[in-house]
Amino acid sequence: MEILDKLDIAILKILQQDNFTPQRDIGQQVGLSAAAVQRRMKRMKEEGIIQRNISVVNREKIGRPITLFVEVIMESEKAEYIDTTKAIFRATPEVQQCYYVTGDADFVLIIVVPSMHDYELLTRRIFFGNDNIKHFRTMVAMDLVKVGLDVSLDTILP
Amino acid sequence: MEILDKLDIAILKILQQDNFTPQRDIGQQVGLSAAAVQRRMKRMKEEGIIQRNISVVNREKIGRPITLFVEVIMESEKAEYIDTTKAIFRATPEVQQCYYVTGDADFVLIIVVPSMHDYELLTRRIFFGNDNIKHFRTMVAMDLVKVGLDVSLDTILP
């Protein structure tokens, strides 16, 4: 089955907030037994609807207080070069998120580092070290107004 | 205590990948008993080092395939207006992430919606409906090269 019913959505909403919520509690909230919740969770995990289950670590408390946005513009958009660059960004732990985009830029990155100095060193490695990068534009986050990977589940009509 | 030792970091690395890993398995991997892992996890949760525990839902599979980047430039940067705008972005479910930044833009947003049409409707609500927004620039994600909230824990020196 590929379609989500109201119960699946109700379960996902809870799991997006806190995936340690006991299945019994979830069941109570959505009107199912714990067993039924468990089976639905298992199915959604198998189908890839639930992609991952993760802990979110506070970046400030572990000494990574600097969050940056970088727009990267490539010299050439040849698939070969793009793929190489994707692989580099993917493999760089400081690059928390990387999107290949249309519009003014080619890539948008979110980078998390301990200090601006570390960022400078990083730019040398991944930007100046890459001949195919024509230009990059950095913005520094002053306030993490909203951070998450939530997908809004309010208006799904299956 | 505020400092993380090597064992804490090893535990966090695992939890950032999969927070359903049984404490026994974590213990085995890092060289601790399950009880010790449990106590460290509890402490880190209490201290806010572990901020949240969440499921990540696949946006494509639930009918939200469009991811967008938006840079927003404000008319006035008066704190009052900025705060109001932050509150709006925070309260909008389609706005998955929102950062207040320095640089060419004032805000950077990541938006997840079912279709470009939905995005157009959203822009009317949250951008054109806000007099203080001077300009916004949209980029459309073609490839979610790397998506996560991981913080690199490799080079922590406490």
Added chain:
DNA sequence: GTATTTGTGCAATTTTGTTTCATTTGTTAC
């Protein structure tokens, strides 16, 4: 109408998480 599929709740079972307690380890004071 009956057969089949799909999903459910309940209860038994298994696994996991939590607490207790004695012991070890490391630190400080003398």
Added chain:
DNA sequence: GTAACAAATGAAACAAAATTGCACAAATAC
């Protein structure tokens, strides 16, 4: 060096949660 103390640990007992087996009910197919 050694005694006293604090912090963290592992093993085991215990509690809670997840998982499975099974009988049943609703929806669908025939």
